Amino acid sequence: MNRPEHDPFCEEALDLLEPYVDGDLPAIAAARLREHLERCATCAAELNLAAKIQRELRSLPQLDCPPEVLEKVQRTGRGEVVPFVPRPRIGLRIAAAAAMLALALGGGVLFLHVQQQEERPSPQEIAQATAEARYALAYIGKVTRRTRTNLREDVLEKRLVAPASRTVSQALGETPSLAVPSSATPRRSDKEF
Amino acid sequence: MRKIIPLAFVLLVLTANAGWAQRLADQPGYVPIEKLDLFPADKLNVEINLEGALLKLIAAGARAEDPEFSSLIDGLKGITVQAVPLKDVDAGSVRAKIGQASRWLEDRGWKSTMRVREEGTETYIYLKEIDGAIAGLTLLALEPGDEAVAINIVGRIDPEQVGRVVENLHGPHIKRVPASGKKPE
Numbered sequence: 001m002n003r004p005e006h007d008p009f010c011e012e013a014l015d016l017l018e019p020y021v022d023g024d025l026p027a028i029a030a031a032r033l034r035e036h037l038e039r040c041a042t043c044a045a046e047l048n049l050a051a052k053i054q055r056e057l058r059s060l061p062q063l064d065c066p067p068e069v070l071e072k073v074q075r076t077g078r079g080e081v082v083p084f085v086p087r088p089r090i091g092l093r094i095a096a097a098a099a100m101l102a103l104a105l106g107g108g109v110l111f112l113h114v115q116q117q118e119e120r121p122s123p124q125e126i127a128q129a130t131a132e133a134r135y136a137l138a139y140i141g142k143v144t145r146r147t148r149t150n151l152r153e154d155v156l157e158k159r160l161v162a163p164a165s166r167t168v169s170q171a172l173g174e175t176p177s178l179a180v181p182s183s184a185t186p187r188r189s190d191k192e193f
Numbered sequence: 194m195r196k197i198i199p200l201a202f203v204l205l206v207l208t209a210n211a212g213w214a215q216r217l218a219d220q221p222g223y224v225p226i227e228k229l230d231l232f233p234a235d236k237l238n239v240e241i242n243l244e245g246a247l248l249k250l251i252a253a254g255a256r257a258e259d260p261e262f263s264s265l266i267d268g269l270k271g272i273t274v275q276a277v278p279l280k281d282v283d284a285g286s287v288r289a290k291i292g293q294a295s296r297w298l299e300d301r302g303w304k305s306t307m308r309v310r311e312e313g314t315e316t317y318i319y320l321k322e323i324d325g326a327i328a329g330l331t332l333l334a335l336e337p338g339d340e341a342v343a344i345n346i347v348g349r350i351d352p353e354q355v356g357r358v359v360e361n362l363h364g365p366h367i368k369r370v371p372a373s374g375k376k377p378e
Contacts, residue, residue, distance in 0.1 A: 121247060130251045132241040133266055134362055136274045136344055140318075141341075141359025143334050147309050147316055 009036050013043045017050045209377035217244045217271040222321045222347040222376035224273075224328015229297065231290045231333075231343050232277035238340070242346075248272070256363040265358050269348035279335070288339045291315060291333045294343070298331060320350075327352065 013036050020033055037044045065073075069189045121129070216220055227234075241250070252267035279287065295317050299305065303319040310316075314336050321329035327350040335341040 086307060113256075115376065126247070126250050126254055129247050132250070132274070133197055133243055133251055133272055134262070135239075136243075136346065137262075137355070137359050137361035138271045139274070139342060139344060140330075140332055140346075141315055142354070143332060144307070144318075144356075144359070147307060169364060188282050 007036075008044055010040060013037070014046060017043070017047050021047070021050045021054050048058060054177070217347060220270050220328070220347045221323050222327075222345075224298065224329070224331050224345040224348075226273050226275055226343050226345055229290070229343075231294055232275055232287060232341060236277045236281045237275055238278050239274055239342075240364060241272060241274035243273075244271040259361075261354065262358050262361075264356050265351075267345060268350070271347040273345045273346070273347075274342070276340050278340050282341075283377055284335070284337060284341075288315065288335055291293050291317070291335055291341065291343075294333055295319070303329075303331065312345065320352075330355075 013033055016025060016033050020030055025033065037047060062180060218225065238252070248266055248269050252263045255263040255266065273328070293306075295308075298319045303321050305317065306320050307316060307318040313336065317331075317333040319331045319333075320327050321331075328348070330344075330346040330350055332342065332344040334343075
C-alpha cells in the first residue's frame with residue numbers, strides 16, 4: 001500500500017482529510033477518498049495523524065474566554081479599530097501597593113518614635129509630675145472629707161440634736177432655745193461621693 | 194495603579210497623625226477648663242496639666258512604692274488642675290462662672306455626684322459615664338476667704354480605688370506640691 005507514483009489525486013486527498021475527519025465531507029467524496037487511502041499509504045498516514053490531533057484537541061479542557069477579549073475579537077472581526085491599552089501586571093501593582101503601605105507605616109512609626117524621644121521628660125520632671133498628680137488626688141480627698149464631715153454634722157444637728165432639744169423644752173414647758181442655727185440650714189447636699 | 198497611589202498617600206497621612214488621634218481633648222471625660230475661663234489666668238496659683246506618656250511614667254515610677262496609686266494613674270489619660278486664691282479675685286464673679294460651668298457639664302451629659310452649698314462654700318463633683326464605666330471626674334470648689342479650684346481627671350476611674358488612694362494622701366501631699374511656688378491649703 002504505497003503511494004502510487006504520480007497519482008494526481010494525492011494533493012486533492014490531503015485537502016479533503018480535515019473535512020473528512022470532522023465528518024463534513026459529502027458521502028460521494030468520502031467514498032472516493034477512502035478508495036484512495038486504501039491504495040496510498042502516505043495519505044493514510046496523514047489521515048491517522050489528523051485524527052490523532054483532533055482527539056488530543058478535544059481532550060483539552062475548555063476555557064471561558066474573558067468577555068472583554070471576546071468583545072475585542074468581535075469588534076476586530078467587524079473591522080473596527082481596537083486600541084491597544086497595555087495593563088500593568090497584577091504582581092507589579094501588588095508590589096507597588098505593598099511598598100507604599102510599608103513606607104506609610106514606617107513613616108508613621110518613625111514620626112511617633114522621634115516625637116516620643118523629643119518629649120521624654122527628665123527624672124526631675126517625672127518626680128514633679130508625680131507630686132502634682134498626688135496633689136490633684138489629695139485635693140479631691142480633702143474636699144470629700146470636708147464635705148463628708150459637714151454632712152455628718154448636718155444630719156446630727158437636724159435629726160438628733162434639734163428634735164431632742166425641742167422634746168426637752170416641751171417637757172419643761174419652755175420655748176425651745178436650742179434651735180437649729182440658721183447658718184446650718186441653707187445647704188443642699190444631693191449625695192455623698 | 195492610579196487608585197492605589199492616593200490610597201497609600203492617605204494611609205501615610207493617617208499613620209503619621211496616629212499620635213494626634215489620641216489627643217486628650219478627644220476623650221469623653223475631658224473638660225476644657227482653660228476654655229471655660231473660670232479663673233483669671235494671671236491669678237492662678239496652681240496650674241497642673243498632666244497627660245499621656247507622662248502619666249504612664251508616673252505610674253511606672255510609683256509601681257513599687259505605691260501600687261494602688263500607680264494602678265490608678267496608669268488608667269488615666271489626663272489630669273488638669275487650676276486654683277486661684279479668692280483674696281486676689283472677685284469671688285462673686287468666680288462663683289457665677291462655677292455655676293455656669295456646672296450647667297455646661299450637665300448639658301453635656303455629666304452627672305452630678307456631689308453638690309454642696311453651705312455658708313458660701315460651694316462644692317460640685319461631676320462624673321462622666323460611658324457604657325457604664327466612669328470616663329471622667331470634674332471637681333469645682335469654692336471656699337470663701339480661701340480659694341477656688343477646678344479639677345478634671347480623664348480616663349478609666351474606679352471610685353473605690355480613688356477613695357482608697359485619696360485616703361492615704363493627706364496634708365503633706367497637698368502642701369508639698371506645686372511647681373513654681375504654687376500653694377494649696
